[in-house]
Each structure stands twice: as C-alpha cells, then as structure tokens.
C-alpha cells in the first residue's frame with residue numbers, strides 16, 4: 001500500500017555518490033571522490049531543492065569503484081562505475097544546474113553510457129567472459 005505522503009520540494013533527480021569502504025579510498029588505489037567539491041557546488045548553485053545529492057556509504061558493487069547512482073522519474077535508477085576524473089563530476093554538476101534551470105529532468109550526459117553498471121546482473125562478469 002502506498003501512503004499519500006507529499007513533499008513541498010520539486011525534486012527531479014537524485015544523485016547518490018558512493019564514498020564507502022572502496023569508492024574514493026585512495027589508500028586502496030581507487031580514485032578520490034571530490035566530496036567537498038560536490039557539496040560546495042551544490043550549495044553555491046542552490047541545486048538541492050531540485051536535484052538531491054547524497055553522499056553514501058557502500059552502495060554494493062565495490063569492484064567497480066567509483067560508483068554513482070542517478071535516480072530520475074523518467075529513467076528510474078541508473079548505475080555507473082569507474083568515475084575517476086574531476087571533469088566527470090563537473091559534468092554532473094553542469095547537468096544538475098541545467099535540470100534546475102529547466103525545472104525538469106533532462107537526458108543524462110552521454111559519456112555516462114560508457115560507465116553503465118548493472119548492480120544486479122544475473123551473471124558475474126568473469127563468468128560472462130569465459
């Protein structure tokens with residue numbers, strides 16, 4: 001049963017950025033996750049009322065760090081991994097800014113398709129290659 005709860009916010013997207021036991025752990029050889037940059041940009045651009053950013057603990061697929069999941073009403077939840085460059089996070093900020101300006105979810109940046117991840121794959125990647 002769905003409860004008829006409503007929020008006053010108009011959120012068009014939510015970005016979950018993993019900063020768990022592996023993602024962002026440079027001591028384990030993974031690229032850093034620019035948490036301070038993301039928080040500062042979201043605050044400075046006042047994005048949070050339309051695009052929620054959540055810095056999370058482990059999202060699960062640790063073997064493909066750094067993991068980001070993006071939720072929109074239109075696309076549902078999409079998962080991405082191996083984000084390793086600052087420009088990728090800057091692109092997400094630009095996309096979130098455009099969503100705020102448009103007041104609707106927009107297509108995600110095309111480069112993300114090369115980072116798509118299925119966290120509930122029915123076959124393990126090593127078995128698929130064999």
Ligand code: FES
Nearest residue numbers: 018020021022023
């Ligand atoms: S630490 Fe990011 S998926 Fe586990």
